Amino acid sequence: MxxxxxxxxxKWLRAGGGPRYVQLRQRLSDGVDQGVLRAGSSLPPEREIATITDLSRVTVRKAIRALAEDGLIVQRQGSGSFVASDIPRIEQSLSRLTSFSEDMSRRGMVSSSIWLERGVFMPSPEEILVLALSRDASVSRIGRLRTADDKPMAIERASLPTDVLPNPLLVETSLYDVLEHAGLRPVRALQKISAVNLDEETAGLLEVEPGAAGLRIERTSYLVDGRAVEFTRSIYRGDAYNFVAELQLAKEQGAQ
Structure with missing residues (x-):
């Protein structure tokens, strides 16, 4: 629908049903409960709602304001009104190299995965370049939807040389646990973060509306000897993460 x-x-507006803004407020609330209005999705503009319902914009505005006061709707200046997310926002440090499983466990949340891809493949040109592979080498890939307390949080696709991860089926929960057991856990990484609007397929996996905001992260992880052993491309829900980095004032050259 x-x-x-x-x-x-x-379907819902009744002459004796009380103030119209209260009835509209209830109808919109029912829409959230029934999944017609999904968490993180945008409401139609006030003008459009007024046209659909044959109510005044003042009435519509009053109903939306009441929902915002209840915490069911989030109003963003210049962007419109959105259904509040039921996903807890997580602060993720950019200064620590940890796995998704470790991050969620530290917050008391249960992490799990839905496998999207797992196997050994011929490397792409990008994988050859980033991981310094020969063209006749193979690469292990694992792709999965990561969830926390059964709520989708991110899509991760990791590529590793086959001498680092010869059998991708060994990864059941934490990739870094497998690498640590083999003595090949990365000790540092470079990350590139960019904002994206989620396409229909990605939005469907993350259970948000197509076009919703997301965060794309590309990470290359290295062993202590400087060898690149992991190339991961991830898409995170934009309404679920705050990435935090500690910055220090750089000393001017020649300063004492």
Whole structure:
């Protein structure tokens, strides 16, 4: 059912049902409960809701304001109104090299994975370049949807040389646990973070609306001897993460 169909006034607006803004507020709240309005999705503009419901914009604005006060709707200046996310926002440090499983465990959350890809493949040109592979080498890939307390948080796709991870099926929960057991856990990494709008397939996996904000992270991880052993491309829900980095004032050259 579309939002427009759900908000057709003949289905819920009653002459003796109380103030109209209260009835609209309840209808929108029911839309969230029934999944018509999904967490993180945007509400139609006030003008559009007014047209659909045959209510005044003042009435619509009053209903949305009431929902915002209840914490069900988030209003963002210049962007509109959005259904509040039911995903807890997590602060992720950029100064520590940890696995998703370790991060969630430290927060008292249960992590799990839904496998999207797992096997040994011929490397792509990008994997050859980043991991310094020969063209006739193979690469182990693991791709999975990462969840915390059964809620989708991120999509991770990692590539590793086969002499580092010869059998991708060994990874059941934490990749870094497998690497640590083999004495090949990375000790440092370089990360590149960029903002993206999620395409339909990715949004579906993360259970958000297509076009929702996300964070793309590319990470190359290294052993103590400087060898690149992991190349990971991840997409994180934009409504679930804050990435935090500690910065220090750089000393000017020649300063005492």
């Amino acid at each position: 579309t939002i427009a169909e759900f908000l057709e006034p003949g």
